[in-house]
Amino acid sequence: MSRVLDVQSVDSGYGDVQVLDDLSLHLDEGEIACLVGPNGAGKSTVLKTVFGMLEPWTGSVMLGGRNIGGMAPEEIVRIGVGYVPQTENVFGSLTIDENLRMGGVARGDDLDPVIEELYDRFPILTEKKKAKARTLSGGQRQVLAFARALVMEPDVLLIDEPSAGLAPNTAAEVFEDVQTVNELGTSILMVEQNAREGLGISDRGYVLDQGTVEFEGDADSLLDDPEVSELYLGGGTRH
Ligand SMILES: Nc1ncnc2c1ncn2[C@@H]1O[C@H](COP(=O)(O)OP(=O)(O)O)[C@@H](O)[C@H]1O
Ligand SMILES: [Mg+2]
Numbered sequence: 001m002s003r004v005l006d007v008q009s010v011d012s013g014y015g016d017v018q019v020l021d022d023l024s025l026h027l028d029e030g031e032i033a034c035l036v037g038p039n040g041a042g043k044s045t046v047l048k049t050v051f052g053m054l055e056p057w058t059g060s061v062m063l064g065g066r067n068i069g070g071m072a073p074e075e076i077v078r079i080g081v082g083y084v085p086q087t088e089n090v091f092g093s094l095t096i097d098e099n100l101r102m103g104g105v106a107r108g109d110d111l112d113p114v115i116e117e118l119y120d121r122f123p124i125l126t127e128k129k130k131a132k133a134r135t136l137s138g139g140q141r142q143v144l145a146f147a148r149a150l151v152m153e154p155d156v157l158l159i160d161e162p163s164a165g166l167a168p169n170t171a172a173e174v175f176e177d178v179q180t181v182n183e184l185g186t187s188i189l190m191v192e193q194n195a196r197e198g199l200g201i202s203d204r205g206y207v208l209d210q211g212t213v214e215f216e217g218d219a220d221s222l223l224d225d226p227e228v229s230e231l232y233l234g235g236g237t238r239h
Contacts, residue, residue, distance in 0.1 A: 001028045004187045010059035012049040019045045021211040032188045036195035037208035043191040047158045051083045052076045082149035086160040089145035092134030103148030118147045139170035159190045175201050
């Protein structure tokens with residue numbers, strides 16, 4: 001199994017406030033890996049550090065054979081990494097179509113074929129092509145945010161809490177979309193507060209606490225681990 005992304009011994013943070021402490025994790029080609037853990041554990045900081053919004057203080061972020069640690073996000077997008085932030089991930093005052101086109105500005109080629117493909121894949125976006133993104137429901141907005149990132153046809157997609165603020169049914173639909181994107185060939189590193197559901201659609205998982213990895217393994221084994229369950233999944237076991 002080849003590693004598409006390999007984060008090795010990274011320290012990172014904001015200004016002089018350290019958040020990530022000797023953090024290592026990786027993403028295998030074709031998988032979904034899920035980062036879970038309490039609020040403030042540093043999950044979003046991991047994605048921001050991989051995407052070049054924060055520079056690692058130490059350690060490396062390998063994409064394929066290349067250390068992308070400290071590269072600018074514009075450059076990281078061009079070499080195959082997409083990022084869907086948790087909030088403000090679409091432009092409300094622009095139409096769905098304009099949002100998708102903005103997602104592809106770095107491509108510099110004809111966007112029509114890839115955007116047509118995305119409309120086929122996500123029919124809800126076709127219906128609302130000319131509507132302003134602010135008129136979308138929370139779930140539809142999340143679909144638009146994925147589609148925007150997919151215009152660049154990334155090999156690796158970083159997704160921060162896709163289910164945040166969504167009703168359970170809508171969250172389930174969004175998780176299905178995450179799986180579909182993965183099945184079509186994109187490796188995904190996803191952060192989820194909703195740990196059971198997130199791990200439920202993932203191949204592997206990491207439990208972060210205070211900026212460091214406390215547990216890692218197959219998603220199923222994390223879900224079945226009594227200690228992980230007790231400390232991080234609200235107790236009980238799954239049915
Ligand atoms: N822009 C920022 N400036 C300073 N500190 C921040 C900033 N963003 C997050 N933090 C701090 O970094 C820590 C980890 O935050 P974050 O990565 O957002 O956690 P999580 O996504 O796991 O909830 C928290 O203590 C948070 O307060
Ligand atoms: Mg977060």
